[in-house]
Amino acid sequence: MSNKKGNYPFNLIRDIFGDKADDNTHTQAVYLKGLYDHIQRLDSYQQEYIALRYEKKFTRKECAEHMDLNIEQARQLEAKTLRHLRNPRNAIHYYAAPLRDFNIITEKYDRLRSEHDLLNTEYEKLKAVLHDVASGKIKPSDITTTFDAIQTSNMIHSDPTAIKIQELDLSTRSYNSLKRKGINTLGDLTQLSEEELLSINGIGRYCLDEIKTLFQNYDLEFNRRD
Structure with a gap:
């Protein structure tokens, strides 16, 4: 028995992708149930070979003798089986992205989702501003920028401490840092001192x-701790 690449199915996974015995790049990224399900779709010869070679850890010569093959036929059967499992059209059913790549993708998604939420909130605010202009609550001459328009509408329609942070003109970094800390409104921010705000991970002088x-703009101030 010469298979030294670990226990089943990790020894099989390493051979599928050509990894060394101490390389866990692909063993950590394979959906095992998907792999088992796909092995069940192989022909009976291929399934028997995998069971002998990788589960029982037979040598190639022992596999050949057990299956009444010569050594070259066993080599070809092994190569064909691994090539089939390695084929991207088949591997897609059981191979996932490494955790590192998944985390990167998740962070990008969260950032894009936050930016989308901010844009959607601004869009809704602008709709409200246009309605206020049409109804005469806001004079067009009082609005010089988009930000002014949103701020003016906020002051007319709500208590500033109830304004959600996604409705504010914050940078993505500031917004994400505050949300992770559970700060959702301007009122939540007023409960903090400047020092407490700066202690939040991701909040620096620019964010402050x-x-x-x-x-x-809203005539608010930080909490002054006695």
Whole structure:
């Protein structure tokens, strides 16, 4: 018995992708149930060979003798089986992205989702501003920028402490850092001191200046701890 690439099915996975015995790149990324299900679709000869070679850890010569093959036929059967399992059209059923790549994709998705939410909120606010202009609540001459329009509408329609942070003109970094900390409204922000805000992971001086500007616009201030 010469198979030294670990126990089944990890020894099989390493041979499918040509990994060394200490390489876990693909063993950590394979959906095992998907692999088992796909092996069941192989012909009986291929399934028997996998069971002998990888589950029982027979040598190639022992597999050949057990299956009444010569050594070259056993080699060809092994190569054909691994080539079939390695084929991307088949591997797609059981091979997933490594956890590292998955985390990167997840972070990108979360960032894009946050940006989408911010844009959608601004769109809804602009609709409200247009309605206010049409109804005479806001004079067009009082609006100089999109931000002014949203701020003016906020001050007319709500208590500023109830304004959600996704409705504010915050950078993506500031927004994500605050959301992770469970800060959802301007009112939540006013419960913090400047020092407490800066202690939040991802919040630096730039973010602090952003929030100071917002507080000035809404006549709010940080909590002053006695």
